[in-house]
Amino acid sequence: MGEVSENEAKNILKNSRRLQNEKKYSKAIEGYNIVLGNKNMPKSIINEAKICKLLAERKVPVLDKYSFLPEYMNIGKNGVDYYKSNKCNYTLYEEYDPVKKYFNYQPDWAYLESPSFKYDKNGIPMVKYNGKFYYNAVTICQYALYLYDGYMDTGVNKDKFLNTADFLIKSIKKDGSLRYEFKFGYYECLNEGWASSMSQGQALSVFTRAYHLTKNSKYINAGQRVLKYLLTPVSEGGVMDTLGALDKSLEDKIFFQQYVGKTSTYTLNGYIFTLIGLYDWSSVRCLPNIYYSNMAKRYWNKGLLSLKYILPYYDIGNFTSYDLYHIIKNGPPSSSDFYHCIHIEEMNVLYNITKDEYYKNIRNMWISYVKN
Template identity: 40%
Template sequence: MFIKLLKKGTIILSFFSFLVGTSPVYASSSKTTADYSEAITQAHRTYKEKGYVWSKYMQLYRTDWDYLNMSLRNFESNRIYKDANGIPMVQYYGKHEYNPVTTAQWALAAHGRYVRSKKESDLKEFISLSDGLLNMQGSDGAFRYQFTFKKPELDTVFKPGWTSAMSQGQALSVFSRAYSLTGNTKYLIAGQLSLNYLMTPKQKGGVLTDLSDISVNYKNYLFFEEYVTEKDNYTLNGFMFTLFGLYDWSQLQTDRQYGQVIASESFRKGIQSLKLLLRKYDIGGFSTYDLSHLTMKKPPHIVPLYHSVHIYQLHALWTITHDQYLKNYSNKWISYVENAAVPDSAASGNPEGKVNETINQFKKAYYAYSHYASNHKQLIPETEIHKEYNRAKIYYQSAVNELNKTNPANKAALRTKLDDQYQIFITQRVIPYIDAYTYAEKRLKPKVDALETAIAAGDLDQTEALYHEVSRELKAGTAILHSFYGADARNLLLSQYKTPAQHIHSILQKPVTVKMLLDQVQTLSDQGSIDQARETIIKGDSLIKDIMPENKFNSKLLIEAEKLRNTLQ
């Protein structure tokens, strides 16, 4: 990322050093989402005031096209000047320095202009910048920053010679494009060196780490650190930029290998890590820049600009992987900023009006799912109810702040009224609905879908195992589907999720019983208890006769029963 000057002369590394207003917003150090509401509200205000956008950079990602629409960016800044060869130098602490990421992004922008315009001047600039980046590479493949860099939010000062996974990854994106256009093998050699260093573990001076600072259970998942710190911070955008580099390199067509297989496998593993971590960056209403709030016990690090960066990065990765989970998060984070209700100052100084305005928002969140079900005869889209829920939390925190600031004579009564209404409409209605929907969509439905797949495949053991899992859900888990207000929404949820589970459970009851009986017969036969095995299968004949070959599971079951009979004769 580029480095951006903040107040009082401090600096923070950020994606566009020349963009103004990308300073972080810090939330309370408390771990509860409700306590983040004030910081989230401020982040929304900043996001709207600065006019940050994500749609401009959404694209169907292609290795031969304009990298994340980089050519559409404005690279003008009074902190950057070009050297005699046209290579950008960025001002830090009063001195201009070469920044590998700045150079890589200028190169990618020039490439984007060339593939759009086919102008030789753009191609020439791209090659010049690619060569400038290559000249910054060390013999070990690393792109080392030759200046001290302070990262106060991570309590870290990087000494000259520090490295970053993002530099290595974006170099791969540049060199893969340079080779594709020129056929010059020097870019293949440079890319392979960059990849080699990218795969160097942190413990050996590299940028590759694992997720064990999140959980010891995640130690086999990899992560490429933009900022290498003692406790990993897991900066999100830098990691995703690195994944694009790995993907670009993996797609190169060459006569021999220059690390493409390693790049491909690392990209695949990186996507696995990304999917595992995404929910941890989501604090309800906004995404965080990194996970220092988990690994370093700091307040969540929120940088409004980067929320839009995360959105279009996830979208582009979805177009590569076709993994809907990535698309879902991109859409969810879009919903956080599009049409987000940010409490304005209209009720400022009027605490009672502020409380009443907030209670109306609580009711709106409840009506969002209950009235939607009644009026449309379908469930509200998941992103919409989350949006209303997050609005309610933001309004609640804003009202609490107003009460504390104005300290009216009836403060206690107003706070009680506020909390009571939050309890009624949010805690007792909206949250149980969200919990029920999440259970149905993320737990019950996948098991029913897997069961249907096993039946269609005729997988006897898997069908039996999944049948028992669905049985347990129907006995205990599905109680959550009855636990919220709103009869129409509740009935829709039950009909769409519980009823199909009950149906498939019902039609499998006898077949699975027969499967268990056949397993028992087989065990007795294997143990040499032939007479007992015969008696057992005879007792089950009435059940077996009721089984119709209406699906592959039943058909295979009948075949197995016949085989056992023949064996026992």
């Protein structure tokens, strides 16, 4: 089929979505290709077909509540403009090893003291919130990984890295969580004592490397406690959710929430940082950790399966969204130039680990949105 009208394209798109949800993926893709072959169509139609096709290629259904709204393009354009004006950049490593450098490059200037960032007397970073300095578990984990990367490059920072890892151990609560003792305004206010999957996951990445350097069992014990809490369902006070808020048919698929509130938001960057933590911990195969290593591997695989069902929805046509709140609440997407870089790096590390070309293709597509 050649040129089609806008109304015809809408009907083809609607029919293809129906076929996709009947598991007739090849037929659905044929329809999407017809729409995508007509570049004169409104961008919202083209992009909806693109997203649905990406899902169909993975042989998964499309959410009934999903549609690509025209305003997504303006939000994406603003994101691209900010990206270029702020001269954002990403770093792509060619391989990933749980006991070598972390995949997320961090520049030295990120850890310079400022009015909102300082170190305590023991060299542990603190961040200012609401006029007061607090420990932030993710910041501490990322600082530890930054130090470890420096050790890999130059042989220095080993003691600083282990000192930071030991501080994390002291910060673990009885239930295995790493808590935030300040209020945080997200879509809704998170009160003091909130927890995040991202800090749990990145702590696993830190403890993996600390154990590799020292073979000290305290890092095994710490990682096991952190893992147990990470795998605690939200319904029981934990951070492991399901995809059920997107569609009831997905209630058997897991998701690790970076922010746990009344509304499931499905933040992408924190989710993948968490998965990398699981992957790292699965590599710790010493005898006392075999059970937990296997458990981490199992949930790493479960997490990748969930990603298969939702990853394309983070694409807003010419940029990426921070989370899926716009689908849950049918509102405008949240986007960030900084997190678009993170998303690119995360697709790259998933490709390096799994060798699945799908992640490589998504990575390249998201790079193309901001390439000069």
